[in-house]
Amino acid sequence: MSSINKFSSRLIATVVSNKRVGQYHQILLNVGEMVNTCKPGNFVAIRVGGDNAKMILRRAFAISRVSLTGPYGGSMELIVAPFGQGSKWLCAQAEGAEIDLIAPLGTAFGIPTEPVRALLVGGGYGSAPLFGLAEVLKNRGCRVDMYLGASTGGKIYAPMEGKRSVNVLRIYTEDGSMGERGRVTEPIPGLIADGLVDVIYSCGPMPMLRAISEIVAGSDVVHQCAVEESMACGVGICMTCVLPVNDEDGNVSMKRSCIDGPVMDGAFVAWDLVGKIPEAHA
Amino acid sequence: MSSINKFSSRLIATVVSNKRVGQYHQILLNVGEMVNTCKPGNFVAIRVGGDNAKMILRRAFAISRVSLTGPYGGSMELIVAPFGQGSKWLCAQAEGAEIDLIAPLGTAFGIPTEPVRALLVGGGYGSAPLFGLAEVLKNRGCRVDMYLGASTGGKIYAPMEGKRSVNVLRIYTEDGSMGERGRVTEPIPGLIADGLVDVIYSCGPMPMLRAISEIVAGSDVVHQCAVEESMACGVGICMTCVLPVNDEDGNVSMKRSCIDGPVMDGAFVAWDLVGKIPEAHA
Amino acid sequence: MIDLSTTFGNAWFPSPLFTASGCASSGKELAQFIDLREIGAVVTKSVMSKARHGRPTPRMAETPSGMVNSIGLQGPGIDAFLAEDLPWLVSQKARVIVSIAGETVEEYATLARKVRSAPGISALEVNISCPNVENRGMVFACDPEASRRVIDGVRKTLGGELPIIAKLSPDVTDLVSIAKGVVDAGADGLALINTVLSMVINLDTMRPHLGGKTGGLSGPAIRPIAVRAIYQVHEAMPNIPILGMGGVSTGRDALELILAGAKGVSVGTASFADPAAIITIQNELKELLAARGFTSVAQAVGFAHRPLEEPGNNS
Amino acid sequence: MIDLSTTFGNAWFPSPLFTASGCASSGKELAQFIDLREIGAVVTKSVMSKARHGRPTPRMAETPSGMVNSIGLQGPGIDAFLAEDLPWLVSQKARVIVSIAGETVEEYATLARKVRSAPGISALEVNISCPNVENRGMVFACDPEASRRVIDGVRKTLGGELPIIAKLSPDVTDLVSIAKGVVDAGADGLALINTVLSMVINLDTMRPHLGGKTGGLSGPAIRPIAVRAIYQVHEAMPNIPILGMGGVSTGRDALELILAGAKGVSVGTASFADPAAIITIQNELKELLAARGFTSVAQAVGFAHRPLEEPGNNS
């Protein structure tokens, strides 16, 4: 644990570009050397609202991709949904604006040492970190399938360039406005039954992560999910972002999703206890 | 009193230009029709810090000048010293920025019906509303002398175009870096003794206003001063901006400088009681 | 259509949005910006028996998302108020809640007697966040016994007609017991919360910034304290109407206080930033209620106290 | 050079800037961002005798210039703390103030006994803003008698060595009398202020947002309340060292608390926005003190209480 944020630092980054993509903003930040320490699954904590803001807490965003080279040196991409006052402020920042960020934070997706068959499941903007992950997996010789889901097509984030690293990309929307109608979790039991997947990597709303955990339970499939809990500090000092997690002995403890996560082993999360308190300690 | 802010309204104005002039910013705002109701001495209350600001109160600025015509229609000029967080924010607003303002507010300088010999005394950015006033007085056939003072030359605001409406312009700085060395109030007793002035209009720091009041006391010279007290609302509803003022019977009462001012008759202000409470009411 | 009307005791108001005492002077100044008939009521600046100069300046300091004020109840005194300010408000057809403040139990009763015979008043707000000169300057609202005696005196003097709304201070250990005490003594409703005792030190003079040294914190900064106070008191006495206030500057804020248990909402500091804020808030509230399927304000009052049905997939 | 050093009882610290309990976990996580030896002390998260899960999520809500939290003292329990967290801090050469919290007077004493024999602790902070299970869950710090008994028990168990800093809640009618009580009972210093009891209602669920319903307000929003509390208590007991806290996020804020009477300043919520905030604040404080002609922090402590000489031209 004490090595978790070893490489994190605070940086004033400039906005290289900010484009609307569907219902999201694709924001590219110039972060220089920092990209060398960013891994798929890590997140960034951003100060919002400017110097005189009444917002006092940073906002967390998954690092979608980093790129070492480019016209501006190392850059980091974020996919941001304009949701409340902080994310709307971020989405309104124009090219050249300065952004106060801390990164890379938290755990990263575990990368298998051998080529495996990986299924990447993303919900909404949860697809953001999956494209960077897909690239890494592909370079390791993995087979990479990606299933993305959302309520509607405007909430699917699937950039053209990202598709290069993916063998199969399937899209599901609940209203059928893009790809197939239905939930992204529906085809997974079949894949597992057919033995077509070794590891599932997921990122998206908590109910989706929970559903996948329940689907893989009992199978040999490993499930690495990136959870999303409300965070005050993002660096492990406030204890607001906790999730109930089982340890090897079956005891539940409240783990911080910012430093024991956001990537966690789905099999250990006590999904039924999220938002509740486990039985009192002995 | 109930007619004081009859013409005031709230408006989102755009910044036409923002130039540094010495230690101040000359900010031109596009306010349209509003200029028709603005008089020299009125002020404007501006919301600062943007949508997410932790600052909740407006800031008051004297309306320096208004112009009916121009490339953008009616415009209002402010002279702003970057002092604390609110005024610094305003000074940082670029052309095209939107400014939430309420104007015109408060009392205006009384304009004599006959041509008089007027002396306009400004301290620091206090000269701002005096140039607009000079124009009006000049059009009424008054003789207009203007004396401006500040600690140092960078704090003198005296634009070229403004000088046109003035017969004599003299500048005093305490460090002698511009104009004559000394205080702007020093020559006034001589002018009064020589019978060269009927009305003094003043705007600047409270000690300057007080000094002028003491100088004119006992003479026939009328002294209209624009006071500056810390204001929470600017429209008469909070009672924070009060000054002790004598009434005809010599009773002191606490008057609101936002609606019974900012322009007041210097002879009635109980200068020695400013910042204190008068004796309790009977 | 949303029914915005609300009641405090036998007083009816077409909207739950009121001005806050001390943040609208006596109404005239605000009338340059809004039509007073459109809002629920004007709550006047607390008036005392004699004219008062108030505290020395500076009287305010801005703080993060808030401000601290120390006005010291400057005002014309009850006689001038009843002779000039009240008739003007009545002539404008504004609904009026008169706020009174005193330094002794007797002064409150005297004020009540004078107000009693004045026409056009909907309710009386009794501001008991004032120093009690008979008890070492301890604020009435911080002393259960003194609070109770003030309200008892006012109730007895007033008779049964005019609703009494007792305005409480949050600066107490046990707000619910103070609230219960004043209700027992005859208050028909409660106003929550007055400002929070605070101080700002000026880093230039290195001394307390305000002329009165301490002052009261208001504005969005204190809203979470107000919500808690309203929730606690509504939980303890669900049938006592609460006039909520503290940091309301949007329709969302007003709704938050209503869900916590407020039947009416006063807008104070927000009017300093925008004298027409109360109208904007009223319009926003209407939309927010409609979006949540409410057809009246009354349905939303105290809604946050209802148990939440567990969603099926979360059991 | 500015002498930043300060003392609480017999404990010496090279800087007046401390972490705030619960806002630095046990120090390790913060050490990724700052050198713990550079600050005055690490005040640890309040530890109880047993391990605790704390309150259900959500545990926080952001509010204007503040946040409301309801963590519920999640932690490993005193034995694990002394076995793992404390030795690590000591190995880092950090100065450590251990914060303890209990549900009974007895639990506090038990904690004190365990801490007593642990090496490397500079002082004990006793967080009495906890519900007293023996008295209907009333918070110790809101009950003068219970506060006094907790400190008395801790003092007796601890012997005379380790300085005790009693951490008080602002949610009381008479802070000074509670402060006097705990000083009488043996506290060497006071920590002011803990968070202010608050609530946020979620407008989607229309229910209290936090899992624990109510929570504590912290951050810049409460700074004026903290300044007032520190000023009042320093005025009443100028010789009792105060560890001030509440909304400090810049050197100016720290100076404000020091002028009001704080000998040390804890940085809490500001560390969430920037884990290195405490270092920035420390550097800014140094410059602000120098600019005002102070050569030590000690000279500035309580400066706001000195009468202001009337300037000659204002008489």
Ligand SMILES: Cc1cc2nc3c(=O)[nH]c(=O)nc-3n(C[C@H](O)[C@H](O)[C@H](O)COP(=O)(O)OP(=O)(O)OC[C@H]3O[C@@H](n4cnc5c(N)ncnc54)[C@H](O)[C@@H]3O)c2cc1C
């Ligand atoms: C590890 C992690 C990764 C994330 N990655 C992304 C991403 O790639 N793209 C993206 O658009 N969003 C992402 N989010 C969610 C994002 O942090 C929230 O949308 C954002 O905090 C909302 O802030 P706001 O000011 O717009 O909303 P407000 O409602 O004003 O926020 C108020 C407070 O609640 C918190 N909050 C509100 N919604 C959420 C949420 N969904 N999750 C966590 N905290 C929340 C905020 O952080 C803030 O403290 C991520 C969150 C986490 C924890």
Ligand SMILES: Cc1cc2nc3c(=O)[nH]c(=O)nc-3n(C[C@H](O)[C@H](O)[C@H](O)COP(=O)(O)OP(=O)(O)OC[C@H]3O[C@@H](n4cnc5c(N)ncnc54)[C@H](O)[C@@H]3O)c2cc1C
């Ligand atoms: C009628 C009137 C006319 C004014 N005209 C001008 C002008 O033409 N040009 C100009 O540069 N300034 C003018 N001022 C002063 C200007 O309002 C302040 O400089 C400004 O409010 C400072 O705000 P801030 O946020 O920068 O400072 P901060 O110190 O952050 O302000 C904190 C609070 O104190 C108040 N405050 C601080 N300084 C002053 C001050 N000097 N006077 C009144 N309130 C103050 C602010 O309004 C705010 O509420 C005028 C003030 C008044 C009352």
Ligand SMILES: Cc1cc2nc3c(=O)[nH]c(=O)nc-3n(C[C@H](O)[C@H](O)[C@H](O)COP(=O)(O)O)c2cc1C
């Ligand atoms: C400048 C000012 C003056 C006030 N005067 C009074 C008063 O005379 N009587 C009273 O009961 N409350 C008074 N208050 C308190 C407000 O009515 C209200 O309770 C408090 O400000 C919280 O609401 P807000 O955050 O919307 O301002 C005053 C508040 C302010 C800011």
Ligand SMILES: Cc1cc2nc3c(=O)[nH]c(=O)nc-3n(C[C@H](O)[C@H](O)[C@H](O)COP(=O)(O)O)c2cc1C
């Ligand atoms: C998330 C969080 C957890 C806290 N936990 C504790 C605690 O365990 N013990 C304690 O005495 N105070 C605790 N506090 C209170 C702080 O130590 C401090 O008194 C308060 O937050 C005010 O300071 P601030 O505004 O700088 O945060 C906590 C505060 C926060 C925000």
Ligand code: FES
């Ligand atoms: S967000 Fe603070 S501990 Fe995780």
Ligand code: FES
């Ligand atoms: S500033 Fe509010 S009354 Fe003058």
